Amino acid sequence: MDTIQESLVEVGVDPHLPAPVGESAARHHAVTLPEKPLVIIKPRQSLVALDLRSLWTYRELLYFLIWRDVKVRYKQTALGVTWVLLQPLIMVVIFSTLFGRVAGLPSDGIPYPLFACASVLAWTFLSSAVTKSGNSLVGSAHLITKVYFPRLMIPAAAICAAAIDLIIAFAVLVPMMIYYGVVPRWQVVMVLPLTVELILLAWAVGMWMSALNVKYRDVGFALPFLTQIWMFLSPVVYPLSVLPPRFRLVIMFNPMTGIIEGFRAALFGLPFNWLAILISTVVVMLLLTYALFSFRRMEREFADIV
């Protein structure tokens, strides 16, 4: 009890608190208020502004959310960050055996493991980023109902944390390319814009799914199957060239087609399929715009229904 008694003394709140009302006027002479309100809270009109500026205001929070995800992800694992390299490696081994050896799928003249590695890196990122951000809002219900900040931060942080994994995972390519004696040519500079496009695509889909998930928990169940189907509709285990020409154009409307084919071309010095890249860029931009607006529209209900 002693400790408690002590801290009681410490508090030392004045027992004669000043009398109500009257004195309040005296104490805030120093406060100067801005002319215009900093915030006006009112029901939002149907057409919403994107308000990307608030994202900038809260950039430090974004940083902390990413930092938390990265920090927490590999706690209490024996292998830690090694998993980032192991995951694509294991998939490459499985795909090379199953699709390369057993099924004998062609690979545009590149050794199949190398061929698969480029697409698997892009794909593991996309599926993990979409899954994580798709579940991010629901997983942060305790934050959403208790604190205000731009809700876009939550799926965005999940994507960024996954993007850090992607960048680390690129390291897998180096020993493999050395082993197969493939030297990158000038095309390799395209890896950067393609990676940006890939991240934007993951953001668009992840953000849209996360918002839908708040209202319809079905999303959480459907997402793994949808990404699985999406993978087989993307040239991950096969090259685009294996498809009959009339299907190629159709499959190019899947934005992952342009990105994956682009990755392979950039890394292994193949000719670019510019049409596929163009279509995919346009589709990503459209998806992103749609996702942003629809997220903002659904956002105001989050706290009430999550």
Add this chain to the structure above:
Amino acid sequence: MKPIIKVENLSKQYRIGAPKEAYTTLRDTIAGAVRAPFNALGRNGRSGKNTIWALRDVSFEVVPGEVVGIIGRNGAGKSTLLKILSQITEPTTGQVEVYGRIASLLEVGTGFHPELSGRENIFLNGAILGMKRAEIARKFDEIVAFAETEKFIDTPVKRYSSGMLVRLAFAVAAHLEPEILLVDEVLAVGDIAFQKKCLGKMDDVAKKGRTVLFVSHNTSAVQKLCQRAIWLGSGRIRRDGACGEVLENYLHEMRDNLGSDKLMSRDRDFTIANVRTLGQDGEEDQAFMTGENLRVELDYECAKTFPGAYLYVAIANRETVLFAANMCLDGCRIPAGEESGKLSVTFKELPLAPQQRYYIKVGGRASDNRTPLFEDSDIEVGVIQVVGSTADIHLNGEASELLISDSSSVLVPYEWDFGKGRVRNIESFKNVKLLDHRSF
């Protein structure tokens, strides 16, 4: 004086039907879409019976430096109001103009991650509450000192005791420096000594000219901290003014709401007019500590012909009556024919577990000690909260703080005997040195 918060005709409508659990599935929506045209035939307009106004035309202004208490029963709209002001949820109509930086504290430790260390959580939680990184770094030492957790600052918080966790979480929040601070019922956690420390800190904040909106059930805390109170009832402002006056009206109505019909005897010759709960100091209170004396005071009126009766006053938790003072058993009687009187019963050294809510119930039998005195067998006339942490009553089990609110309500002394002379006597809560938790 120009207001720092200007609330105009604020309303918020909710759809009812367990909003938290009842999230829709696609199937419901599809089924709903099929049914919708048929529903539309029967009833027009969307705002049917399934909605409720959590707030209705609420308007008020707050000037800088004011500390405003928001009081009201559960479901009166207090939390909805804070949620709208914190921009967590949108109003349905009306608007609020805010002329300063707002920080809201609707919960202690929002966003704490169990795997991260105390140090890391301070930064994370600070950022979530709206602090800049540099600001957190500057106040870091102060926060740690306030929380008294220096030794464990690099330990993952999942290994913290719940008391430590609350201290750390509150320490971060207490160091927010917004122009406007919104605080929900967060002080109901932690031990009494720490609660006092927090209230002291909040009072400092107010003295520095910051504006505070403070929601609480603890009327004595509101009384001590606030100059002005707003009383919300069913989503509307019932009264807005000087704290003492509003509180008085509020408490008065809480008493009146007992329902005089219910408290009138079947023969209409005996009525309980008022019920109060009083603490050790003789002041009216709803918060008690384990081991404290609880006095229940009843004002009654009776007819000249009233033949006397047997009354009982019981303390119950949500499930059942725990103990009672029962005239039917002890043989005492309400005196006959005195027109009006005051009667009180003191329960000594409450053996009640903290962090639970208890209900005061009254019942009785007529002078024949057989016929029920009132229409209902027992009537709830008051609620008390037993406060404090398990540490306050010397229950030092590792998870005690987490378990106490769900554990059995009555504590009696007992003794463990593990053989070979190993005896543990557990009656420490009998020796609790009572703190005066009312004087903040």
